[in-house]
Amino acid sequence: MKIERIFTVSSRKQLLSQLKKELLELAHLGTSIGVLEWDRQVNMPPGGSGARAETLAYLAGLWHKKFTSPEFFKLVNGLMAEVDAGTLNSQELCIVKETWRDLERRRKLPTEFIEKITKVTSEANDVWAVAKKASDFKKFQPYLEKIITLKRRQASLLGFKKSPYDALLDGYEPGMTSDEVSIIFKELRDFLVPFIGKIKNSKTSINPDILRGDFSIREQEKFIKSVAKKIGYDFNTGRLDISSHPFSTSFHPTDARITTRYREDDLFYSLGSVVHEAGHAMYEQGLLKEHFGTPLAESRSLGIHESQSRIWENLVGKSRSFWKYFYPHLQKEFPKPFTEVSFENFYRAINCVKPSLVRTEADEVTYNLHVILRFEIEKELIEGTLEVADLPKIWNSKIKEYFGLKVPNDRLGVLQDTHWSGGSFGYFPTYALGNLYSVQLYESAKRSISGLEEYKSRGNFKPFRDWLRKNIHIHGKLYSADELVKKATGEPLTPKYWMDYIKNKFSEIYSL
Numbered sequence: 226m227k228i229e230r231i232f233t234v235s236s237r238k239q240l241l242s243q244l245k246k247e248l249l250e251l252a253h254l255g256t257s258i259g260v261l262e263w264d265r266q267v268n269m270p271p272g273g274s275g276a277r278a279e280t281l282a283y284l285a286g287l288w289h290k291k292f293t294s295p296e297f298f299k300l301v302n303g304l305m306a307e308v309d310a311g312t313l314n315s316q317e318l319c320i321v322k323e324t325w326r327d328l329e330r331r332r333k334l335p336t337e338f339i340e341k342i343t344k345v346t347s348e349a350n351d352v353w354a355v356a357k358k359a360s361d362f363k364k365f366q367p368y369l370e371k372i373i374t375l376k377r378r379q380a381s382l383l384g385f386k387k388s389p390y391d392a393l394l395d396g397y398e399p400g401m402t403s404d405e406v407s408i409i410f411k412e413l414r415d416f417l418v419p420f421i422g423k424i425k426n427s428k429t430s431i432n433p434d435i436l437r438g439d440f441s442i443r444e445q446e447k448f449i450k451s452v453a454k455k456i457g458y459d460f461n462t463g464r465l466d467i468s469s470h471p472f473s474t475s476f477h478p479t480d481a482r483i484t485t486r487y488r489e490d491d492l493f494y495s496l497g498s499v500v501h502e503a504g505h506a507m508y509e510q511g512l513l514k515e516h517f518g519t520p521l522a523e524s525r526s527l528g529i530h531e532s533q534s535r536i537w538e539n540l541v542g543k544s545r546s547f548w549k550y551f552y553p554h555l556q557k558e559f560p561k562p563f564t565e566v567s568f569e570n571f572y573r574a575i576n577c578v579k580p581s582l583v584r585t586e587a588d589e590v591t592y593n594l595h596v597i598l599r600f601e602i603e604k605e606l607i608e609g610t611l612e613v614a615d616l617p618k619i620w621n622s623k624i625k626e627y628f629g630l631k632v633p634n635d636r637l638g639v640l641q642d643t644h645w646s647g648g649s650f651g652y653f654p655t656y657a658l659g660n661l662y663s664v665q666l667y668e669s670a671k672r673s674i675s676g677l678e679e680y681k682s683r684g685n686f687k688p689f690r691d692w693l694r695k696n697i698h699i700h701g702k703l704y705s706a707d708e709l710v711k712k713a714t715g716e717p718l719t720p721k722y723w724m725d726y727i728k729n730k731f732s733e734i735y736s737l
């Protein structure tokens with residue numbers, strides 16, 4: 226349904242400003258929901274959960290009603306005629322097309338369907354938690370079967386060219402197809418499985434326990450905040466709090482917050498997560514506030530978002546040059562145990578590779594393999610070539626094949642992640658894509674900032690942060706992920722940079 230008439234210049238301008246006004250109002254609602262959600266996870270007393278859920282549901286309903294109203298549809302649909310007529314500039318095009326895309330995806334799903342899937346996933350999530358605790362997949366199985374059926378229905382409602390999985394993936398990584406992901410992941414898997422085997426058989430042994438100590442939480446917080454500040458996370462437009470799972474959330478480019486949790490014996494339990502979340506939040510702080518409310522001030526995709534966290538967590542936070550600057554500070558703040566630990570042993574310990582059963586505990590090398598395994602399985606589930614009942618069997622055999630490990634129970638196996646119980650199919654690949662983007666971007670930054678490692682080792686992270694700001698952050702959704710990466714690195718996404726980086730870094734660490 227398109228209207229034929231092309232608007233005059235003045236009415237086009239009027240419609241565009243009307244659209245921006247409506248989007249800004251939606252963003253105000255979004256911000257309110259975001260603050261309440263942040264508060265729920267950070268401050269709320271447990272007894273408040275019922276009432277808060279009602280408030281959040283009410284506000285989400287208001288948002289949905291406004292976004293899917295016939296008036297709003299008419300407005301955006303009218304402007305879509307301008308897209309076809311070629312009368313809009315690139316920023317206007319972005320605003321109209323991205324809003325239309327979001328609107329279309331929502332309009333294709335009937336309200337009854339949304340209600341059904343919300344109810345089923347909310348029940349399934351509770352059952353999953355119980356089943357995980359009891360390490361009993363059978364309990365969860367019928368719920369997962371219901372979810373798969375609904376997800377297949379969702380894919381057919383949304384539409385797809387080749388695989389129903391593509392329709393779901395498109396919700397997280399717009400424009401990416403499962404064929405593209407399959408090709409990249411196969412190359413990664415063929416490299417990783419033997420490479421991890423080599424590390425396992427290497428004679429170099431690394432003891433990560435030398436990092437253990439007795440670290441007061443107050444001292445940890447002080448040190449971690451100083452690191453986050455130094456790398457460029459702005460505390461004037463951000464803050465650090467405690468929650469049971471670390472996350473970052475943004476209400477506006479001038480208010481992008483992060484959380485962490487602490488363990489007294491392990492400083493890196495919190496430090497790694499803070500550098501990761503600060504990377505996410507710096508992306509949000511770098512979006513342009515004058516575009517707030519429009520897609521021009523929204524992050525491009527989950528994969529690009531994850532690249533911004535991984536680039537700081539790994540390429541910066543686990544590099545020699547970064548620690549050349551910070552290690553003396555760390556030793557000063559925590560003489561025990563670090564005055565006893567040489568720089569080289571410290572560097573190896575923070576980069577220790579150990580194939581594990583659990584994705585969230587995985588190191589830089591093995592992490593992607595966990596994602597690949599999940600992608601292979603969930604794609605088959607959605608395409609209908611794998612039965613839910615066979616899930617534990619296939620999971621365990623892949624873990625054996627890829628990591629050489631035996632899965633002792635479902636809790637440490639197929640039940641470990643929450644994603645499937647919440648209906649998030651197509652989400653996992655974005656974690657690995659983020660890793661690939663991160664190295665490709667880093668290598669490009671290294672080519673354009675001469676002496677980048679030198680800057681880092683002197684504690685000057687500004688040139689690098691500014692490079693990310695200029696090449697990624699400020700663009701919002703103006704370019705597709707593909708265009709953004711091509712512009713920033715000169716070529717489309719390729720796994721070769723990630724593989725070279727991993728091979729070089731860890732061959733050196735493990736003397737391969």
Ligand code: CO
Pocket residue numbers: 501505531534
């Ligand atoms: Co992340």
